[in-house]
Amino acid sequence: MNNDAVIETVQLSKRYGNTLALDHLDLCIARGAIHAIVGANGAGKSTLFRILLGFLPPTSGSARILGRDCRALTPQDRGRIGFVNEEHTLPSWMRVSAVIAMQRRHYPRWNQQAFDGVIGHYQVRAEQKVSQLSRGERAGFNLALALAQSPELLVLDEPTLGLDVVAKRAFLESLLYSNASDTCTVIYCSHQMDEVERVAENLIILERGQLKNMSAPDEFCARVSHWIADIPFQGPPPASVPGLLQVQRIDGLHHYLVLDQDEDFGEFLRASGARSTRSMPVSLDRAVNGFLAKNHAAPLAA
Amino acid sequence: MSNLFIAELLRFRAWALLALLAHLAVLGFFARMVDPLQQPLFVYQVVAAVYGLVGLLLGLYQMGGYRKPNTWLNLLHRPIPHIEVAQALAGAAMALLAIAVLLPLLLVIAAQSALTARVVDLRHWGLPIAAWAIACASYLAAACVMLAPRKSAVFPVVLLIVLMISDASGIWVLVLQAMVLAWLAALLACVFKPDLCAPPRRALGELLLGLPMLFGIWMFLAALTLVFQTAWMLFGTHPLNSTPPAGGYVEASRADGADLLLAGLDLATHADAALWREQVRLSEVHGTQVQIEEFAARQQLTNPMPMEFDDDTRRTRYIFSHDDLRFHGVALADGSRDGVLGVGGDHAAFDLPPLPLGRSALATAHAVYAYDSETRQIHTRIALPPGETLAALPTPAGESMSVLSDQALYFYDARSLANAQDVLAPRVRVPLPGAIGSLDRVDLIELLDGHLLSLVYGRGGIDGPGDSYQQLLMVDGAGRIEPVARRELSPDFPLWLRHYDWWLSPAMHASRRVLAHLFADPAPLRVRDPAPRPASMQLLAAALMLASLLAALWLSARQGLQGPRRWLWVAACGAVGLPALIALRLLHADRDAPVMEMAGDRALNLRATTLPL
Numbered sequence: 001m002n003n004d005a006v007i008e009t010v011q012l013s014k015r016y017g018n019t020l021a022l023d024h025l026d027l028c029i030a031r032g033a034i035h036a037i038v039g040a041n042g043a044g045k046s047t048l049f050r051i052l053l054g055f056l057p058p059t060s061g062s063a064r065i066l067g068r069d070c071r072a073l074t075p076q077d078r079g080r081i082g083f084v085n086e087e088h089t090l091p092s093w094m095r096v097s098a099v100i101a102m103q104r105r106h107y108p109r110w111n112q113q114a115f116d117g118v119i120g121h122y123q124v125r126a127e128q129k130v131s132q133l134s135r136g137e138r139a140g141f142n143l144a145l146a147l148a149q150s151p152e153l154l155v156l157d158e159p160t161l162g163l164d165v166v167a168k169r170a171f172l173e174s175l176l177y178s179n180a181s182d183t184c185t186v187i188y189c190s191h192q193m194d195e196v197e198r199v200a201e202n203l204i205i206l207e208r209g210q211l212k213n214m215s216a217p218d219e220f221c222a223r224v225s226h227w228i229a230d231i232p233f234q235g236p237p238p239a240s241v242p243g244l245l246q247v248q249r250i251d252g253l254h255h256y257l258v259l260d261q262d263e264d265f266g267e268f269l270r271a272s273g274a275r276s277t278r279s280m281p282v283s284l285d286r287a288v289n290g291f292l293a294k295n296h297a298a299p300l301a302a
Numbered sequence: 303m304s305n306l307f308i309a310e311l312l313r314f315r316a317w318a319l320l321a322l323l324a325h326l327a328v329l330g331f332f333a334r335m336v337d338p339l340q341q342p343l344f345v346y347q348v349v350a351a352v353y354g355l356v357g358l359l360l361g362l363y364q365m366g367g368y369r370k371p372n373t374w375l376n377l378l379h380r381p382i383p384h385i386e387v388a389q390a391l392a393g394a395a396m397a398l399l400a401i402a403v404l405l406p407l408l409l410v411i412a413a414q415s416a417l418t419a420r421v422v423d424l425r426h427w428g429l430p431i432a433a434w435a436i437a438c439a440s441y442l443a444a445a446c447v448m449l450a451p452r453k454s455a456v457f458p459v460v461l462l463i464v465l466m467i468s469d470a471s472g473i474w475v476l477v478l479q480a481m482v483l484a485w486l487a488a489l490l491a492c493v494f495k496p497d498l499c500a501p502p503r504r505a506l507g508e509l510l511l512g513l514p515m516l517f518g519i520w521m522f523l524a525a526l527t528l529v530f531q532t533a534w535m536l537f538g539t540h541p542l543n544s545t546p547p548a549g550g551y552v553e554a555s556r557a558d559g560a561d562l563l564l565a566g567l568d569l570a571t572h573a574d575a576a577l578w579r580e581q582v583r584l585s586e587v588h589g590t591q592v593q594i595e596e597f598a599a600r601q602q603l604t605n606p607m608p609m610e611f612d613d614d615t616r617r618t619r620y621i622f623s624h625d626d627l628r629f630h631g632v633a634l635a636d637g638s639r640d641g642v643l644g645v646g647g648d649h650a651a652f653d654l655p656p657l658p659l660g661r662s663a664l665a666t667a668h669a670v671y672a673y674d675s676e677t678r679q680i681h682t683r684i685a686l687p688p689g690e691t692l693a694a695l696p697t698p699a700g701e702s703m704s705v706l707s708d709q710a711l712y713f714y715d716a717r718s719l720a721n722a723q724d725v726l727a728p729r730v731r732v733p734l735p736g737a738i739g740s741l742d743r744v745d746l747i748e749l750l751d752g753h754l755l756s757l758v759y760g761r762g763g764i765d766g767p768g769d770s771y772q773q774l775l776m777v778d779g780a781g782r783i784e785p786v787a788r789r790e791l792s793p794d795f796p797l798w799l800r801h802y803d804w805w806l807s808p809a810m811h812a813s814r815r816v817l818a819h820l821f822a823d824p825a826p827l828r829v830r831d832p833a834p835r836p837a838s839m840q841l842l843a844a845a846l847m848l849a850s851l852l853a854a855l856w857l858s859a860r861q862g863l864q865g866p867r868r869w870l871w872v873a874a875c876g877a878v879g880l881p882a883l884i885a886l887r888l889l890h891a892d893r894d895a896p897v898m899e900m901a902g903d904r905a906l907n908l909r910a911t912t913l914p915l
Contacts, residue, residue: 055375055496079381089376093313102305106380 005064006031006153006185007052012061014047014209021047023209024061029202034186036200036217038193040292044209045189049157053083066153079107082151082184086161088142092131096124096141107149114178115148121174136167140174147178154180155187160195172198193285203284207292217284224287227256227265229274236272245290257282257290306387310394314360321356321402329410337610338410339426340621346429346604350436353403354462357437360395361444369448369498378496388494392445392487396438404434419632419639421621425601428476432603435479439465442486449493451501453888454511460518461486467814469822471602478821485510501889505867512885516874517817519881520810524803541794550794551742551760551770559587559745563756566774570787578754578776578786585747590704590711592741592761592827593694597667598655599823600624611658615675616640627651629680645671645680659695667691667826670705674723681723684714691826693738700748702729708738708826713753713777730781735759735773739830742770752778759831760791763800768833769793798842801835805843807879843879850883851876857886862893 007029014022022044029035039045050056052065054073063070068077090099104110122140124133133141139159146154156175160168172195180186190196196203196217203220205213213220224245229235235254238244242265246257254274258265266277282290332338368377368391378384407430415422439462446458461482470478492507502508534540546552554562563582567575598606601624609622610629618640620629628651631640644650656664656671664671670684670692686692686707694706702713705728712728719726734741735757742761746753755777760770770793774786793800804811854875858868875882 050371050375053375053379053496055371055378057497057500075381075383078379081379083375083379085372085375087372089370089373091309091313094309098305098309098312102309105305106382108381 004031005029005067007063007065007187009048009063010061012048012051012063013059014044014051014056015059021209022051022058022061025206025209025211027204027211027214029185029187029204031185033201034180034188034199035202035204036196037187037189037204037206038191038196038288038292039206042208043206043292045206046157047209048206049083049155049189052155053078053081079109079149080152082146082149082154084139084142084146084154084156084159086158088135088138088159090130090138090142090145092129094130095126096128096130096133097126099130099141099145100126103145103148109150111148111150114150115144117178118144118147118174121170121177134167136163136170139163139167139171143171143174147180151184153185153187155189157189158191159188160190160192168192168195175199193283193288196288197284203288205288205291212291221282221284221287223260224282224290225258225261225265226280226282226286227258227261227269228278228280229254229256229269229272230276231269231272231274233273236268242268245294257286259291304390306390307394310364310391311397314364314394314398318398318401322406325402325406326409329406333410333414337414337420337608337621339414339420339422339429340605340608340610342607343604350433353433353437354440356402357399357440357442358444360399361441362448364391364395365445365448374496374498384494384496385491388491392442392490395441395445399437399441400434403437404430407433419630419637421623421630423601423624425472425603425624428473428603432475432479435476435483436465439479439482439486442483442490446486446489446493449490449498450511451493451499451889454501454515454885457511457515457518458486458489460514460521463518463521464817467818468820469818469825470820471599471823473601474821475603508867508889512874512889515885515889516878516881517810517813519884520803520807520814520878523806523881527799527802530799547792547794549792551758551763551791552794554758554770554772554791555742555760559589559756562743562745562758562772563587563747563754563774566756566772566787566789568787569789570774572776572784572786574776575786578749581749582747582754586700587745587747588697588699588704589743589745590694590697590699590706591743592706592738594657594659594665594692595827596825597665597691598657600627600655607657609655609658611662611664611673613673613675613678616678620673622655624655627653627655641678643673643678643680645682647679649679663695665692665695670695672723682725683719683723684712685725691738693741693827699746699753702748702753704744704746706738706744708734708829710734711744711755730777730779732775732777732783735775737829737831738826739828740768749776749778752776754786758791762830763833768831797836797839801839804835805839805846807846807881808843809878810881847876847879850879853883854886857883858890860892861886861890863890 005028007027009025009027012022012025013020025044025048037045047056051058051063052070054070057071065073066077066080100115118140122137124137124141130138143159160171163171176199188196188199200217203213203215203217204211231254235247238247241247241256241258243258243261244256245259248255266279269277329338368374378387411422411426411430414420443458443462447455450458465479465482468478489507489510492502492504492510495503502511531540535543538544541547541550541552546556557565560582564579567579567582596606598609610619612619612634617634618631619634620631620643622629628649629643631643632638633640642649645652652666654666654668656666659665662673662675664673664680668686668690669682671680672683673680684696684705690707690709693708696703696705696714696719698716699713701716703716703719705712705714711732711734713730714726714728732755736759740759740761740763742758745756755775757773757775759773760768762768763770770791772789772791774788776784776786851872854872858871863871871882871886875886
């Protein structure tokens, strides 16, 4: 057991009928910093969070959160873990002031300053009902409530899903301008790579319930390279291309997105008939998308 | 917790106030039209069903909203125990139901007590509490339905059925309701947990959910006989829906009185049998049967029928009060008080609440009374011996009047009954050969010196287990009774069907009787003849229990149950049979298959996404 880990899973598996949502997942997330968890739909992110918070039993393996077995979380443990989901489920019939009063009573370490710091980014009035808030305002309100709880661990599960560009930017700014990363560990789950690139110090990629990567975003970007080759005829069979993530033919040029390949890949392309080759760095968005798309289902004829 | 409680109150406050006003308006309207406290049982049952529906809808809506995955997580993932969250939500719901159900009823009863001459007894104050308890129990059942594991979710509702089948009355109804409420509240606490798919973690929770499941599954399986019988009716050969089989109970229960007497006499070997056959053809056949299912119990919450009668001559309505056991008059013209009626000239209290039956006739379990409008008095006319219960009012039987009790048939002089005002002595007492609960009909003719009686037994057991028969008796003028013939009536239904609900699970069959009679007063008019179980049916029941036990051994191992919990389930399946086995299957999923390592390379084991090259 790692005492410095906020989340630790050992051989964690979860099966829904014939579908394996988590597949012997070994994950250890260190205390501190903002960690991003990315993965395609069905990668097991939400299942992981539900198991960690004790809302789903694992099929096998173990999971600990803040050092506690996730099946034995106490109310005090829950007070140390903030959770913001993509629906921002808040009681729509309550006034903002009533929600604040309720949370303040429930959370003994309520930090009004942290709340004010976040809610200041939004035009939210105390007398408004939650149902009268826009989706962006509700997201900001939810974040403010979560941060004011002074959690040791804050889980943000796709918090900007469905927000427009302005609301998304406001949410990210309110998160970044808060001192959340100084006071607690943040797990940020998102499909938006620009957000991940902006906030995360550690990138965790889940795919089909398995851990595929855990490193700084820059390190992951460095592992993925984009090669453009001028091959007059048919390129090498995809199965023979080392580390292939994606291949496309655009304007007569072959574009290869490959993982963990150095300059030798250029030699491989030239040996396969390329008249010229060129290597380019890729953005995090392209790298992650290429990585996640490689195992994505596609028609056999493609 | 108080914040959640208040938040939930505020959430539904508009609906609660609207319901209060609507409820008050409806009750007020009915109170202007009729006396809401003197309605027949059916009316109270319908109104109770409405209150139950209100509770059910509230529970389904409230918990249905909360059980959505993210909402549920948001509700329970906070630093307060789950039980406190449950208490806050359920407490608020019950407070809302108090506003919508309890308060209007109390106000209407208080207004009736203060502003009218109508009778408001102590028992009537229990009605709002009972109504509120029904609404709360329905709410809790619905909340459990929403939160219990999917396959066992419907079974908390079975606890409401316990309230429906119970024969308890008065304060015991409230006690039973309190027990059901406590059970449902405990069950809600057990299913109010983060993982909604899992069965209750603790043995207590499994017990609280498992027992209603056993009963509910048994009731469902027992109800399947209706499907079978409906299909039988469609084929056109069902005994109740076609020409009944000859010599059976259904035929006897539908036969003309004379034909029935003649059929019984066919087996008679008495020297006068031929003469009686002739007399049957020439005489008028009189008959009687059980007319009263139950009497009013002292301080029972509802009424079997309105406890009032009208004196049309004096334009007075007399309403019975359980508090002082006397009738209180209310003038129909202006609603003012108009005297008090008891028994006899000194208006003594009745010993039991009397039912107004027929024109100026009143009856308690032990006596028949007559109201005389001229003297404004009630007189005792027939008093049964101690320990006997009246089953039918005086019925003409030639020059006599017959009166049926749970133990005997009495003959009284018809002229004395019509003209005198004193307590009559019976001319003849004929002890009944069977239990009153099984007696279907009594047919008789007058002889020159006595009566020839036919008694058919088998009531309540058309498709049930009891034996049915016809007994003929001759009673002479001196009261001597002579058995004439006994005709066994053949069963109209197959043996397996008549004992179906028993062999399905003898334990559950007995449980149903226990639940129905829990806290209930003895019901002498429902006593039936014992129904012997044929050896073949006993063997079938035993085989089913043994098969359930063996199946439970296999199933519980497959489900991964261990220790005392497994052996308790196996024992339950052995004792209860098929319902327990089905409950075990529904409550516990099969153990998950072990998660195997995926074959091949984990990193790049699938083909790349490519475009055609």
